[in-house]
Amino acid sequence: MDVFRRTFIETMGSAMSTRKCWRLSALFVVAAILFASAAVAGQLRITHQWAPEVDARDRAARIFAVEVERRLPQTKISIHPQSSLGIKPLEQYQAMLDGRIEMSIFPMFYIATQIPELSITLLPGVPATTEQAQLLKGSAFHKHFQEFCESKGIHVLTWWWLAGGIVSHAVEIGGPNTYRGLTVRSGDPNFDLMFEALGATPEIMPSTEIGPSMQKGTLDAALASFESLISLRIFEHAKFAILGGNAIYVSLHPLMISAKVWNTLSDAEKKAFEEAAELADADFELSQRDAERLAVTTFREAGATVRPMKFDEYEDWLHVANATSWRSYRDSSDAARLLFDSMLQSFVNSPPTASKGETSREPPVDAAPTKQIRISHQWPAETDARDRAARIFVKEVEARLPGVSFQIQPELALNIGAAEQFDALQSGELDMSVYVLAYAVKKVPEFSLAYLPGLYPSVEIVRTLKGSKILDQVQAVANANGIHILAWWWVPGGFVTRNREVGGPETVKGLRLRGGDPMFDLMLKKAGAIPVALPSNEIYAAMQSGKLDGALTSYETFVSTKIYEHAKFFTAGSPGIWMFLNALAISRSVWNGLSDIEKKVFEQAADISEDYFAETQRDAEKRFIEAFTRAGAKYHAFTFENYVAWLRLAQETAWKEYIAISPKAESMLTESVATILDRATPR
Numbered sequence: 001m002d003v004f005r006r007t008f009i010e011t012m013g014s015a016m017s018t019r020k021c022w023r024l025s026a027l028f029v030v031a032a033i034l035f036a037s038a039a040v041a042g043q044l045r046i047t048h049q050w051a052p053e054v055d056a057r058d059r060a061a062r063i064f065a066v067e068v069e070r071r072l073p074q075t076k077i078s079i080h081p082q083s084s085l086g087i088k089p090l091e092q093y094q095a096m097l098d099g100r101i102e103m104s105i106f107p108m109f110y111i112a113t114q115i116p117e118l119s120i121t122l123l124p125g126v127p128a129t130t131e132q133a134q135l136l137k138g139s140a141f142h143k144h145f146q147e148f149c150e151s152k153g154i155h156v157l158t159w160w161w162l163a164g165g166i167v168s169h170a171v172e173i174g175g176p177n178t179y180r181g182l183t184v185r186s187g188d189p190n191f192d193l194m195f196e197a198l199g200a201t202p203e204i205m206p207s208t209e210i211g212p213s214m215q216k217g218t219l220d221a222a223l224a225s226f227e228s229l230i231s232l233r234i235f236e237h238a239k240f241a242i243l244g245g246n247a248i249y250v251s252l253h254p255l256m257i258s259a260k261v262w263n264t265l266s267d268a269e270k271k272a273f274e275e276a277a278e279l280a281d282a283d284f285e286l287s288q289r290d291a292e293r294l295a296v297t298t299f300r301e302a303g304a305t306v307r308p309m310k311f312d313e314y315e316d317w318l319h320v321a322n323a324t325s326w327r328s329y330r331d332s333s334d335a336a337r338l339l340f341d342s343m344l345q346s347f348v349n350s351p352p353t354a355s356k357g358e359t360s361r362e363p364p365v366d367a368a369p370t371k372q373i374r375i376s377h378q379w380p381a382e383t384d385a386r387d388r389a390a391r392i393f394v395k396e397v398e399a400r401l402p403g404v405s406f407q408i409q410p411e412l413a414l415n416i417g418a419a420e421q422f423d424a425l426q427s428g429e430l431d432m433s434v435y436v437l438a439y440a441v442k443k444v445p446e447f448s449l450a451y452l453p454g455l456y457p458s459v460e461i462v463r464t465l466k467g468s469k470i471l472d473q474v475q476a477v478a479n480a481n482g483i484h485i486l487a488w489w490w491v492p493g494g495f496v497t498r499n500r501e502v503g504g505p506e507t508v509k510g511l512r513l514r515g516g517d518p519m520f521d522l523m524l525k526k527a528g529a530i531p532v533a534l535p536s537n538e539i540y541a542a543m544q545s546g547k548l549d550g551a552l553t554s555y556e557t558f559v560s561t562k563i564y565e566h567a568k569f570f571t572a573g574s575p576g577i578w579m580f581l582n583a584l585a586i587s588r589s590v591w592n593g594l595s596d597i598e599k600k601v602f603e604q605a606a607d608i609s610e611d612y613f614a615e616t617q618r619d620a621e622k623r624f625i626e627a628f629t630r631a632g633a634k635y636h637a638f639t640f641e642n643y644v645a646w647l648r649l650a651q652e653t654a655w656k657e658y659i660a661i662s663p664k665a666e667s668m669l670t671e672s673v674a675t676i677l678d679r680a681t682p683r
Contacts, residue, residue, distance in 0.1 A: 043076050043077075043078070044075065044076070044077045044078075044102045044103060044261070045077070045078050045079075045080060045085065045101055045102055045103065046061050046064075046065070046077060046078070046079045046080065046102075046103040046104065046105065046255065047080045047083065047084075047085050047087060047092060047095075047101050047103070047104050047105075048061065048079075048080075048081055048083075048104060048105035048106075049081075049082060049083050049089040049206060049207070049208050050081060050082070050105075050227070050228070050231050050232070051081060051082060051231045051232070052079075052081040052082070052619065052623070053383075053385065053388060053616065054230070054231045054382065054383075055081075055227050055228075055230075055231035056227050056284055056287035056288070056291070057105050057160065057227065057253060057284070058079065058081050058105075059283070059287070059388070059392075059612065060158070060160065060255075060280045060281075060283050060284040060287070061079055061105060061255060061280070062079060062612060062615035062616065062619075063276075063279060063280045063283050063608075063611060063612055063615065064077075064157075064158070064255060064276045064277060064279070064280035065077035065078075065079060065276075065615055066276075066611040066612070066614060066615045067275065067276030067279050067280070067611065068272055068273060068276045070611070071272035071275065071276065072269060072272050075269070077103075079619070083208075085101065087100065087101060088206075089106075089107075089110065089206040089208065090110050090111075090206055092104040092106050093106060093110070093111045093114075093154070096153065096154060096256065096257075096258040097153045097154075097258070099258070099260065101258075102257060102258055102261045103157075103255065103256065103257045103258070103261075104255075104256055105160075105253060105254070105255050105256075106253070106254070106256055107121075107122075107187065107207075107251060107252075107253045108121040108122075108252055108253075108254070109121050109122040109187055109188035109251060110187070110206065112188050112189050112190070113189055113204075115152055116189070116329070116332050116333065116336065117148060117332070117333060117335045117336045117339060119188050119189060119190045119329055119336075120145070120329070120336070120339045120340060120343065121251055121252035122187060122188040122190070122191065122249070122250075122251040122252070123188075123190055123321070123325060123326060123329060123340075124190065124191055124194055124248045124249075124317060124318075124320075124321035124325050124326075125247075125248045125314070125317060125318050125321050126250075126321075126326070126343065126344075127161070127250050127343075127347070128246070128247065128250065129163065129247060129250065130161045130162065130163045130250060130285070130288050132250075132347065133159075133161035133250055133252070134159070134161065134285060135346070135347065136159075136343065136346050136347075137159045137281075139342075139346035139349070140342050140345065140346055140349075141339065141342040141343045141345075141346040142159075142346075144338055144339055144342050145339060148335055148339065149256075150259050153258065153259045153260070154256045154257070154258065154259055155256065155257050155258075155259050155262040156254045156255075156256055157254065157255045157256060157257055157273060157274075157277045158254050158255040158277045158280055158281050158284070159252075159254065159281050160252065160253050160254055160255070160281070160284045161250055161251065161252050161253075161288075162225035162226065162227055162228075162250070162251055162252075162253055162288065162291070163225065163226060163247045163249065163250050163288065163291065163292065164223060164224050164225040164226055164228070164229070164247070164249035164250070164251065165223070165224075165226065165229065165241060165242050165243035165244070165247070165249065165295065166221060166222070166223050166241070166242045166249070167221065167222055167224070167229065167234060167235075167238040167240065167241040167242075167243075167299070167304070168182075168220060168221040168238060168239060168240040168241070169214040169217070169219065169220055169221065169237055169238060169239065170220070170239050170240075171220055171221070171240070172240050172305070173221055173240055173242060174242065174310075174313055175310075175312075175313040175316050175317070176198050176313075176316050176317055176320050177198070177316075179195060179198050179199070179200040179221065180198060180199035180200065181199060181200070181201075182200045182201070182220040182221050183200070183201045183203055183218065183219050183220045183221070184200045184201065184202055184203065184219075184220065184221045184222065184223075185202070185203045185204075185205055185210055185213070185219055185221075185222040185223065185224075186202060186222075186223045187207070187223060187224070187251070188251075190324075190325035190326075190328060190329050191223065191325065192204070193324050193325050193328055194320055194321055194324045194325045197320065197323075197324045198320065203218075203219055205219075207222075207224045207225075207228040207232060208232060210222045210224060210228075210232065210234050210237075211232055211233060211234045211236065211237050214234070214237035214238065215237050222234070223248075223249045224249075225249070225251060225253070225291075226243070226288075226291035226292055226294070226295040227291055229241075229295050229298075229299075230291075230294060230295055230298055235298050235299045235302040235304060236302060238299065238302075238304050239303075239304055239305065240304060240305050240306075241295075241299045241304050241305070241306045241307075242307065242308070242309050243292060243295050243296050243299065243306055243307075243308065244292050244296060244308035244309070245307075245308025245309040245310065245311070245314070246308075246309050246310075246311055246313075246314035247309070248309070248314065248317045248318075248321070255277070255280070257273075279608075283392070283395075283608070283612075286395045286396070286399055287395070289395075290395075326340070370403045370404075371403060371404045371405070372404075372405050372406070372407065373404065373405070373406050373407075373431040373432055373590065374406070374407045374408075374409060374414065374430065374431045374432065375390055375394070375406055375407070375408045375409065375431070375432040375433065375434065375584075376409045376412065376413070376414050376416060376421060376424075376430055376432070376433050376434075377390065377408075377409070377410055377412075377433060377434035377435075378410075378411065378412050378418040378434075378535065378536070378537045379410060379411065379434070379537070379556075379557070379560055379561075380410060380411060380560050380561070381408075381410040381411070383560045384410075384556060384557075384560040385556050385613060385616040385617070385620070386434045386489060386491075386556065386582055386613075387408070387410050387434075388612075388616070389487070389489060389584075389609045389610075389612055389613040389616070390408055390434055390584065390609070391408060392605075392608060392609045392612050393486075393487065393584060393605045393606060393608070393609040394406040394408065394605075396601075396604065396605035396608050396609070397601055397602060397605045400601045400604070400605070401598060401601050404598070411537075412537070414430070416429070416430060417535075418436070418439060418535040418536075418537060419439040419440075419535055421433040421435055421439075422435060422439060422440040422443070422483070425482065425483045425585060425586075425587045426481065426482035426483065426587070426588075428587050428589040428590070430587065431586065431587055431590050432486075432584065432585065432586045432587070432590070433584075433585050434489070434582055434583070434584055434585075435483075435582070435583050435585045436516075436535075436536070436580065436581075436582055436583075437450055437451070437478075437581060437583055438450070438451045438516055438517040438580065439535065440481075441517060441518055441519075442518070443481070444477060444481050445658075445661045445662075445665070446474075446477045446661065446662070446664060446665050446668065447474070447477065447478075448517060448518065448519045448654075448658055448661075449470075449473075449474060449658065449665070449668050449669060449672060450474060450580070450581035451516070451517040451519060451520070451579075451580055451581065452519055452650065452654055452655060452658060452669070453519065453520055453523050453577045453578070453646065453647075453649075453650035453654050454575075454577045454643075454646060454647040454650040454651075455579075455650075455655075455672065455673070455676065456490070456579035456676070457574060457575030457576065457579075458492070458574040458575055458576070458579075459490060459492055459574070459579075459614065459617050459618060460574075461676060461679060462490040462579060463490070463614050464679040465675065465676075465679065466488070466610075468675050468679075469671055469675060470668070470671060470672045470675050470676075471488060473668050473671070474668075478583075478585070479588065482587065482588045482589075483585045483586065483587060483588055484585065484586050484587075484588055484591040485583045485584070485585050486583075486584045486585065486586055486602055486603065486606040487583070487584035487606040487607075487609050487610050487613070488581060488583065488610060489581070489582040489583070489584065489609075489610065489613045490579060490580070490581055490582075490614075490617065491554035491555070491556050491557075491579070491580050491581075491582055491617060491620070492554065492555060492574070492576055492578065492579050492617060492620065492621065493552060493553050493554040493555055493557075493558070493576070493578040493579070493580065494552070494555065494570060494571040494572045494573075494576060494578060494624075495508075495513075495550060495551075495552055495569075495570065495571040495578075496550055496551055496553075496558055496563060496564075496567045496569070496570045496571075496628070496633075497511065497513075497549055497550030497567065497568065497569045497570070498543060498546075498548075498549050498550060498566060498567060498568055498569075499511075499549055499550075499568065499569075500549075500550075500569065501569040501634060501636050502550070502569065502571055502636065503636060503638070503639070503642050504641065504642045504645040504646070505526075505527035505528075505645055505646055505649050506527070506528075508524060508527050508528065508529040508550075509527065509528030509529065510528060510529070510530070511529045511530065511549040511550055512529070512530045512532050512547070512548055512549045512550075513529045513530065513531060513532065513548070513549060513550050513551060513552065514531075514532050514533070514534055514536075514539055514542070514548060514550075514551040514552065514553070515531055515552050516536065516551075516552055516553055516578075516580065517580075518533075519653075519654035519657060519658060520552060520578075520654065521533065522653045522654050522657055523646075523649055523650050523653045523654045526649060526652070526653045527649060532547075532548055534548075536551075536553045536554075536557045536561070537561065539551045539553060539557075539561065539563055540561050540562065540563050540565075540566070543563060543566040543567070544565075544566050550567075550569075551563070552578050553578075553580075554578075554580060554582075554620070555572065555617075555620040555621055555623070555624035556616075556617070556620050558570075558624055558627075558628070559620075559623055559624055559627050564627050564628045564630075564631040564633060565631065567628060567631070567633045568632070568633050568634065569633060569634050569636065570624075570625075570628045570633050570634070570635060570636070571635075571636050571637065571638060572621050572624055572625055572635065572637065573621070573637040573638055574621075575638075575643055576638065576643075577643070577646045577647065577650065584606060584609065586602075655669065
């Protein structure tokens with residue numbers, strides 16, 4: 001380490017004093033450590049079959065991973081959606097037993113043909129709602145179920161119950177008598193038994209095959225969760241849908257871990273996993289409150305005829321289920337009888353819930369929201385992690401404060417420009433915004449601290465800055481200028497160009513490049529590039545028209561705005577020179593109008609959104625590389641020499657310019673470097 005420090009100090013220019021030079025040069029040491037280090041103490045993999053980010057199961061798994069890693073820094077968890085490890089959905093249980101995978105989000109009824117007792121996780125009409133299913137958590141049934149699963153080589157970590165509906169490709173459906181002659185996918189042998197009794201032909205397949213089978217005309221109807229109906233885009237192939245009202249389809253899709261792996265964990269590690277699972281459960285339960293509404297809206301917009309199940313239809317289904325599925329399941333084994341009876345007894349012992357005739361979930365009149373808050377941002381809804389993190393923030397607040405409601409306005413739907421949202425927050429015209437503080441640096445130049453080239457080398461390092469003096473100083477500047485930062489969402493990024501590969505600074509000479517911040521522009525200009533100032537939502541059009549040769553922005557933006565359609569070269573990897581803060585900001589006038597309890601709830605929700613967002617960014621680089629590679633662009637990872645050359649240039653230009661802003665700016669940068677060195681240097 002001392003050799004590294006001496007070497008880099010000797011090669012530094014005279015832009016800063018000796019003391020500052022020592023601290024700034026030490027960042028090169030951090031870079032060397034980051035390039036050289038590849039050891040991972042404990043690596044666990046989670047596989048599942050659903051779309052990343054879009055599906056609530058994937059999002060809850062990311063929260064679980066974040067919470068485990070927060071408690072156990074030496075444990076790393078990677079998530080592999082869409083069966084990307086090459087293990088098919090129906091094979092994932094056996095893969096856990098074989099040791100090919102450690103963890104899986106697995107619909108347990110998939111293996112009911114092998115282990116019939118697991119059909120208890122998808123019996124028709126039992127439980128009747130996801131709310132009722134949650135009452136089973138911690139019950140005698142839960143205890144018996146966990147013991148049974150462990151005897152089969154798996155340990156259930158989470159309690160994720162999903163409600164669903166029935167959709168049809170071409171034939172109008174309703175009560176039990178409408179399925180005669182149809183080919184139906186239910187997912188479970190006990191449902192299949194019920195449909196056989198009705199004269200239908202059951203088809204066994206994972207939910208990922210429903211859409212293609214309907215498209216080919218080999219499947220008439222299917223039962224699936226609201227989540228799968230949306231994330232697997234089954235609405236593109238359905239003409240009729242029974243969604244909402246009284247449900248006969250409520251299934252358990254837990255996050256499971258191999259019992260062999262679970263038994264190797266220490267008591268402290270098991271406790272950390274269980275705590276993380278509790279937080280993931282809470283998020284998942286909140287997500288399911290919106291699942292039915294989203295499914296109904298999506299199917300209607302796709303042109304399907306949608307209606308809820310009528311209560312008399314529901315009663316007819318229960319009569320058929322009792323005569324077929326329930327009786328067959330209970331009589332199949334002693335273990336099945338114990339599970340079935342303990343489930344029903346647990347419902348009897350639980351607190352009373354709404355009767356089956358009460359299908360409305362609308363809040364009472366006196367619970368109408370007293371505060372309505374608008375959140376604006378510039379990115380696409382759902383596909384961009386900033387939008388999804390904002391929705392998680394909203395769900396968490398609304399769950400805790402029934403008197404507060406939110407409207408999220410993506411893609412600048414309020415007609416307030418991306419750069420103008422700072423003024424709107426200051427004036428109180430806008431309540432909240434997911435805002436890039438770099439847009440406001442002409443008015444508040446100290447904000448550039450959150451964007452200085454090369455200062456923040458990786459997502460892992462910026463996550464350690466929570467509660468540090470650096471962020472306290474940025475918050476103080478924000479407060480003095482009329483806004484309050486609730487959540488700190490850090491996005492890594494890189495270069496994307498149309499006509500030349502980017503390596504060291506010399507490779508950008510003559511290129512028209514968007515840097516995103518005046519300090520980046522200063523550095524690019526010194527390297528011989530032509531800086532072009534514009535917000536990230538205008539990059540696509542500028543590259544399409546040829547007015548822009550390339551851009552620096554986040555991996556998230558490059559993918560969500562489809563810039564890969566106009567790029568031939570790109571850079572990615574850590575350490576990098578581009579790390580931007582996207583702040584979930586609230587107008588100070590709105591913030592000051594909240595009670596102390598409301599402020600605390602907002603901060604708790606912001607913390608949860610930060611955890612979620614950080615996990616999405618761990619995958620952002622991978623998704624960025626995959627999307628651009630598929631589009632035919634060429635990937636270049638910075639070498640250590642590339643990175644050092646850019647960092648030297650940043651210090652000679654952007655950093656030097658920043659400390660000249662004011663004594664306050666100089667103090668903030670010096671403190672930042674010291675803190676980053678302290679957090680980044682291995683102990």
